[in-house]
Amino acid sequence: MNAALWICQGxxxxxxxxxxxxxxxxxxxxxxxxxxxxxxxxxxxxxxLTAFCELLGVVGILPRLxxxxxxLTPMAAIGFGVVMIGAAASHLKLGEPWTALANIAILAVxxxxxxxxxTG
Numbered sequence: 001m002n003a004a005l006w007i008c009q010g011x012x013x014x015x016x017x018x019x020x021x022x023x024x025x026x027x028x029x030x031x032x033x034x035x036x037x038x039x040x041x042x043x044x045x046x047x048x049l050t051a052f053c054e055l056l057g058v059v060g061i062l063p064r065l066x067x068x069x070x071x072l073t074p075m076a077a078i079g080f081g082v083v084m085i086g087a088a089a090s091h092l093k094l095g096e097p098w099t100a101l102a103n104i105a106i107l108a109v110x111x112x113x114x115x116x117x118x119t120g
Contacts, residue, residue: 005116008109009073012080013061015106020054023047038090038099050083057083064117074117081110 022031023039031039031047039047060076063069088103 002120005113005120008113008116009061009064009077012077012106012109012113013058016054016080016083017058020051020058023051024055037094037096038087038103040094041090050086053079054083070117074114077110077114077117081107081114084110 019036022034022036026034028039028044028047042050057076057079060072060079063071064073084103084107088100088107091097091100091103
């Protein structure tokens with residue numbers, strides 16, 4: 001189970017590093033053109049704040065790796081889960097059920113990491 005948790009944590013870190021970096025550095029038009037359609041209903045300050053939180057969450061994976069304040073890892077996973085709930089709702093509202101399903105799959109990984117790091 002420990003190896004699976006590390007793989008899931010790495011996967012979440014990679015997903016949110018890419019997503020957060022794109023959202024914090026690219027224009028609305030570029031984000032929409034590259035498939036980040038879930039941002040459409042939100043003003044750019046909200047998108048940028050979400051990106052900043054995603055990047056903080058990526059840093060939240062490190063405490064378990066270093067052994068310093070490991071409680072931050074499940075908290076980061078829970079935060080990622082909240083982002084995925086919002087993303088799924090946004091994509092459903094936009095009529096993009098397959099993208100929402102991908103968000104729900106990522107949400108499941110977030111739940112696994114949160115549960116696994118809290119109980120293990």
